[in-house]
Amino acid sequence: MDRTEILIQINLIFKDTLDNEELVIMESTTANDIEEWDSLTHIQLIVAIEKTFKIRFTSKEIQEWKNVSEMIDCIKSK
Amino acid sequence: MKKEFSELRKNLKKDNSTLKSIKVAILGDTSTQFLTQAIKGLGYDYGFNLLMIEADFNQIERQVFDSNSELYTFSPEIIIIFKSSHKLLQSYNKTNSDREFIASKEIELVNQLYLSITSQLNSKIIFYNYTEIDDSVFGSFANKIESSFLFQLRKLNMDLMYFAAKHNNFLICDISSVQNLIGKNAFFQTSVYINTEMVLSIDSLPLIAAKTLDIINVLNGKIKKCVVLDLDNTTWGGIIGDDGIENIQIGSLGIGKAFTEFQYWIKKLKERGIIIAVCSKNTESVAKEPFEKHPDMVLRLDDIAIFTANWGNKVDNIRSIKELLNIGFDSMVFLDDNPFERNIVRENIPEILVPELPEDPAEYLEFLYSLNIFETTAVSSEDKERTKLYQIEAQRNVIQKQFANEDDFLKSLEMKSIVEPFNKFNIPRVSQLSQRSNQFNLRTIRYSESEIEKISTSNLYRTFSFSLEDKFGDNGLICVIILKCISPTELFIDTWFMSCRVLKRGMEGFVLNTIVDFGLKNGIKQIIGEYLPSPKNDMVKDHYQNLGFIKDSNQWKLALEEYKPFNNYITIKNK
Numbered sequence: 128m129d130r131t132e133i134l135i136q137i138n139l140i141f142k143d144t145l146d147n148e149e150l151v152i153m154e155s156t157t158a159n160d161i162e163e164w165d166s167l168t169h170i171q172l173i174v175a176i177e178k179t180f181k182i183r184f185t186s187k188e189i190q191e192w193k194n195v196s197e198m199i200d201c202i203k204s205k
Numbered sequence: 206m207k208k209e210f211s212e213l214r215k216n217l218k219k220d221n222s223t224l225k226s227i228k229v230a231i232l233g234d235t236s237t238q239f240l241t242q243a244i245k246g247l248g249y250d251y252g253f254n255l256l257m258i259e260a261d262f263n264q265i266e267r268q269v270f271d272s273n274s275e276l277y278t279f280s281p282e283i284i285i286i287f288k289s290s291h292k293l294l295q296s297y298n299k300t301n302s303d304r305e306f307i308a309s310k311e312i313e314l315v316n317q318l319y320l321s322i323t324s325q326l327n328s329k330i331i332f333y334n335y336t337e338i339d340d341s342v343f344g345s346f347a348n349k350i351e352s353s354f355l356f357q358l359r360k361l362n363m364d365l366m367y368f369a370a371k372h373n374n375f376l377i378c379d380i381s382s383v384q385n386l387i388g389k390n391a392f393f394q395t396s397v398y399i400n401t402e403m404v405l406s407i408d409s410l411p412l413i414a415a416k417t418l419d420i421i422n423v424l425n426g427k428i429k430k431c432v433v434l435d436l437d438n439t440t441w442g443g444i445i446g447d448d449g450i451e452n453i454q455i456g457s458l459g460i461g462k463a464f465t466e467f468q469y470w471i472k473k474l475k476e477r478g479i480i481i482a483v484c485s486k487n488t489e490s491v492a493k494e495p496f497e498k499h500p501d502m503v504l505r506l507d508d509i510a511i512f513t514a515n516w517g518n519k520v521d522n523i524r525s526i527k528e529l530l531n532i533g534f535d536s537m538v539f540l541d542d543n544p545f546e547r548n549i550v551r552e553n554i555p556e557i558l559v560p561e562l563p564e565d566p567a568e569y570l571e572f573l574y575s576l577n578i579f580e581t582t583a584v585s586s587e588d589k590e591r592t593k594l595y596q597i598e599a600q601r602n603v604i605q606k607q608f609a610n611e612d613d614f615l616k617s618l619e620m621k622s623i624v625e626p627f628n629k630f631n632i633p634r635v636s637q638l639s640q641r642s643n644q645f646n647l648r649t650i651r652y653s654e655s656e657i658e659k660i661s662t663s664n665l666y667r668t669f670s671f672s673l674e675d676k677f678g679d680n681g682l683i684c685v686i687i688l689k690c691i692s693p694t695e696l697f698i699d700t701w702f703m704s705c706r707v708l709k710r711g712m713e714g715f716v717l718n719t720i721v722d723f724g725l726k727n728g729i730k731q732i733i734g735e736y737l738p739s740p741k742n743d744m745v746k747d748h749y750q751n752l753g754f755i756k757d758s759n760q761w762k763l764a765l766e767e768y769k770p771f772n773n774y775i776t777i778k779n780k
Binding site: 143144146166167169170171173174175177183184186189190 | 214215218239401406408
C-alpha cells in the first residue's frame with residue numbers, strides 16, 4: 128500500500144473516530160491542528176488504525192510520532 | 206448487534222432531554238473516562254439520560270470516606286465502583302509478607318466503603334468484580350499456594366459474592382464474565398494501558414457498558430417476566446405434526462442434545478419465576494403430546510402457564526397471552542426459529558423482545574446467554590408460585606368457554622368462602638390489600654396495620670373478611686368490608702374493596718347477602734353505601750345501583766325489610 132492509499136484510509140479513520148466529517152488530514156497534520164485529537168482520542172485512533180491495517184504498534188512508537196507523516200512511515204514499516 | 210465504542214460516543218451528542226434522568230457516579234482506581242463515555246452513550250440507547258460524575262482516578266477512598274466529597278454532594282442513585290485487578294496486583298507486589306490475607310483485607314475495605322456510603326446515601330452500589338489476571342509466578346501450582354496472586358484473586362471474587370448475598374444494596378456487575386466471553390487478549394490492550402491509565406480495551410467497553418446498563422435497567426423496573434416459546438424447531442427438532450412424536454429430535458443424541466439443553470434452561474428460568482407460555486401453530490392435542498408422553502422432554506405441561514396451540518396468527522395469540530397474564534409487552538420475550546414469524550411479531554408488537562435466533566439450533570443457547578435477557582436484582586419465594594397461579598386462571602378460562610350458560614359455569618366451580626371478622630392472622634393481609642387495592646374500591650380509604658387493629662377491637666365497627674376458593678385453587682383473602690354503626694338501626698359501609706381476580710363470580714351478591722343477614726340479626730333497618738370517585742375506581746361507580754340500593758343525594762340506601770337475597774353459587778366454608 129502506498130502513502131496516498133494509507134493517507135486516505137487514515138482520513139476515514141480520523142473522521143469516524145473523531146466524529147467530524149469535515150476533517151482533512153495531511154501528512155503534515157499534528158495533534159495541535161485538530162481540536163478533537165487529544166491524548167484520549169489518540170488511543171482510540173491508534174486502536175482503530177491497528178485494526179484497519181491489522182498491525183500492532185509498540186508503546187515506544189505510539190509516543191514518538193510528531194505528525195501524520197511519521198505515523199505513515201511507521202505503518203509502512205510493518 | 207452491539208455498537209462499537211465510537212458509535213456510542215456519537216450518542217453523547219444526541220438530545221437526551223426527554224429521557225428519564227438517573228444520577229450515576231463512577232469511582233475507579235484506574236482512569237474511567239472511556240468507560241464513563243461508553244456507559245453514558247449506551248444509556249441513550251436504553252432510554253436513559255445518565256447524569257454522570259466521575260471521580261479522578263484512584264480517589265475511591267477519598268470520595269467515600271470524606272463526607273464533604275463531590276460524591277455526597279451529588280447524591281447519586283447509583284454508584285459504580287471499579288477496582289481493577291491490575292491495581293490489586295500492584296499492591297500485592299508491594300506486600301512482602303501476609304500475602305495470604307490480600308483478599309480478606311480487600312473485602313474489609315469493600316465493607317468499609319459499603320458502610321460509609323449506605324450510612325449517608327440511599328444509593329445502589331454496582332461493584333465490578335475482578336477480572337482474571339495471573340502473574341504466572343507459580344504456574345498451575347498457584348492453585349495450591351494460598352499466598353499466590355491467583356489464589357487471592359479467585360478467593361476475592363468468591364468472598365465478594367458472599368458479601369453481595371448479604372447486602373441488598375450491593376450488586377456485582379460480572380465484568381469477569383465479559384473477559385471470559387471475549388478472551389483476555391481482547392479485554393486488555395497493552396497500548397491502551399501503557400499510554401493511559403485505562404485497563405479496559407476499546408472493544409470491551411460496549412460490552413461492559415451493556416452489562417452495567419442491564420443492571421440499571423432492572424433497577425428502574427424494566428424486567429423480563431415471560432418467555433413465549435414456539436415449539437417446532439425451537440423447543441424440539443422437527444415438526445410434530447409431520448414427523449410424529451417418535452421422530453422429533455430431543456434427548457441425548459446429535460442435535461437432540463441442543464434442544465434438551467435449551468429446555469433445561471427454560472425450566473430453570475421457570476423455577477426462578479419467569480412465566481413460560483407456548484405459542485405454536487399446531488393442533489392443540491398434537492402439540493401437547495410430546496409434553497405428556499415423550500420420555501426425553503424436560504418441559505412438561507405443568508411448567509407452562511399458558512399453552513396456545515392453534516392455526517391463528519401469532520400476533521393475536523401473543524396479544525391474548527399478554528391479556529391473560531396482565532403484564533406489559535415490554536416484559537415479554539418471544540423465541541421462534543422462524544424469521545417470518547419473528548418479523549410479523551416484531552412489526553406488530555414493537556415492545557416485545559424478539560431475539561434473532563441463529564439458524565443452527567446448536568447455537569441457540571450460547572447466543573441467548575450472551576444477550577443477558579433475564580438480569581434481575583431480587584428473587585422472592587413468591588416468584589416460584591407464579592406459574593401455578595396463572596395456570597389455574599387459564600384453566601378457569603378454558604372451562605368457562607365450555608359452558609354456554611354462566612350459571613352452569615359458576616356452579617361447576619364449587620366455590621367456597623371463609624367469612625370471618627378481622628383477627629391477628631388476617632390483619633396483615635387486610636392492611637396490605639387496603640394499601641394496594643385501587644380498582645374495586647368504593648371509597649379508597651387506606652388503613653395501616655395499626656389502624657386496622659384498632660378498628661377490629663372497636664365497638665363502633667363490624668368487620669368482615671372473605672376468602673374464595675374453588676375446585677382449581679385458593680385465591681386467599683379477596684374481599685374486605687368495614688361497617689360503621691351510625692345509629693342503633695343503621696350501618697354505613699365505610700370500606701368495601703375486592704380483588705379484581707374474583708370478578709364475575711357472584712361475589713358481590715354473596716357479600717351483600719352476608720352483610721344484610723348480619724344486619725337483620727342485629728336489629729338493623731338500613732344499610733348506607735357511598736362511592737367516592739378516584740382516578741382508578743371507575744369500574745365500581747354503579748356498584749350500589751346494581752345491588753339495588755336507592756340513591757339519596759350522595760349516598761346509596763338499602764332498606765333491609767324488602768331485601769331479596771342474591772342468587773349465587775358460593776357456600777360458606779367453616780374453618
